[in-house]
Amino acid sequence: MSILTLEEVHASYSGGSRVLHGISFTVSDGGVTALLGSNGAGKTTTLRTISGITHRRGTIRFAGTDITGMRTDKIARLGIAHVPQGRGTLPGLTVKDNLEAGAIMRRDRAAVRADMARYLDLFPRLAERATQRANTLSGGEQQMLAIARALMGAPRLLLLDEPSLGLAPKVTQDVFRTIATLQEQTQISMLIVEQNSALALQLADHVVLLENGRIAASGTPTDLMASDAIRRAYLG
Numbered sequence: 001m002s003i004l005t006l007e008e009v010h011a012s013y014s015g016g017s018r019v020l021h022g023i024s025f026t027v028s029d030g031g032v033t034a035l036l037g038s039n040g041a042g043k044t045t046t047l048r049t050i051s052g053i054t055h056r057r058g059t060i061r062f063a064g065t066d067i068t069g070m071r072t073d074k075i076a077r078l079g080i081a082h083v084p085q086g087r088g089t090l091p092g093l094t095v096k097d098n099l100e101a102g103a104i105m106r107r108d109r110a111a112v113r114a115d116m117a118r119y120l121d122l123f124p125r126l127a128e129r130a131t132q133r134a135n136t137l138s139g140g141e142q143q144m145l146a147i148a149r150a151l152m153g154a155p156r157l158l159l160l161d162e163p164s165l166g167l168a169p170k171v172t173q174d175v176f177r178t179i180a181t182l183q184e185q186t187q188i189s190m191l192i193v194e195q196n197s198a199l200a201l202q203l204a205d206h207v208v209l210l211e212n213g214r215i216a217a218s219g220t221p222t223d224l225m226a227s228d229a230i231r232r233a234y235l236g
């Protein structure tokens with residue numbers, strides 16, 4: 001079963017630049033879809049479109065609800081958390097306050113406290129730095145915080161835009177290892193945009209290759225790796 005379905009989705013920005021030209025793909029419930037493609041292919045725009053930030057048409061369904069025309073805040077409240085490219089933290093606030101802010105829409109305070117404990121456990125580097133301001137964290141720590149903050153909203157689907165951006169290879173591996181653990185423990189569904197295709201392919205059960213706002217290929221990592229042409233062109 002899929003939690004997210006895009007059917008023939010087109011998207012553009014005000015000013016008229018058309019970026020997505022009829023893309024269709026799914027994220028399975030509890031699964032990970034990787035969205036890959038070169039710079040400017042439309043990956044970030046795809047995530048923004050799902051979050052309701054671009055002009056869009058076609059059909060986007062989330063957990064059985066048509067969200068195509070919905071406002072961004074309502075889409076977030078339905079259970080889609082978006083970690084934007086270049087991280088999503090409140091720089092002047094401490095780690096703990098960032099996590100609290102992530103849960104601001106929730107009323108179940110006991111569950112929020114339990115999630116706080118759970119994510120500080122999953123991200124020990126954040127636990128050690130609970131009272132440190134976000135803007136004094138290292139790049140990798142900030143990325144972890146952005147993800148943990150998104151999780152504090154108790155989403156059903158996590159949209160991750162290039163979690164490895166600007167990170168050293170070893171730190172990138174740490175971030176991916178944490179994402180993999182998180183996925184194993186919580187079975188949260190994810191749509192992950194990545195330049196580091198090797199790591200994304202390890203994590204994903206479904207891969208979508210985007211080229212100039214169109215889908216060039218899609219399938220399981222094994223399917224795509226089996227094609228020499230696709231491997232050479234996209235998967236380095």
Ligand SMILES: Nc1ncnc2c1ncn2[C@@H]1O[C@H](COP(=O)(O)OP(=O)(O)OP(=O)(O)O)[C@@H](O)[C@H]1O
Binds near residue numbers: 085
């Ligand atoms: N706010 C905007 N207004 C107008 N055009 C935009 C806007 N944001 C992005 N674009 C254009 O949309 C196209 C796709 O951009 P997008 O950011 O989705 O690419 P991307 O695949 O995420 O690339 P990257 O790997 O570099 O992050 C680009 O040509 C870009 O210039």
Ligand SMILES: [Mg+2]
Binds near residue numbers: 043044045085
């Ligand atoms: Mg991008």
